Amino acid sequence: MSSFLSAGCVYKEESYNNVVEKYVELIIGAKDIKIENLVCYDSKKDLSITINxxxxxxxxxxxxxxxxxxxxIGGWHFIVRFYEEDGYQGILLDLS
Structure with missing residues (x-):
């Protein structure tokens, strides 16, 4: 059996500038957390790619x-997801 804990934040459009970059910097600065990879979506090609x-x-x-x-230290994985909708953006943190 597996379980997930999810928490999210919603940002107004004007307060969302550079939020992905800020989260990457925050994670890099954390002592015991490693970024394994990032998923990028290319809307022109309608394709997601995984990069380091x-x-x-x-x-x-x-x-x-x-x-x-x-x-x-704990060996557990988590995902930070970024969403964009009309008028707002959201961030969802999924802990497994």
Whole structure:
């Protein structure tokens, strides 16, 4: 059996600037957390790709839809998901 704990935040459109970049920086700064990979969605090709942090360019943060992470001490995984809807954006943190 597996279980997930999810928590989310909703941002007004104007307060969402650079939020993906801020979350990446926050996770990088955490001592016991490692970013395993990032999922980026290319709307022109209608395709999702998985990349590592080194492959992410500064201007590509807008394409990131998921950050897959691992807690190094506990060994548990979590995902930070980014959503964009009309008038608001959201972030969902899924802990397994």
């Amino acid at each position: 942090l080194e492959e992410l360019k500064k201007d590509d943060f807008s394409d990131v839809t998921h950050i897959n992470c691992k807690h190094l």
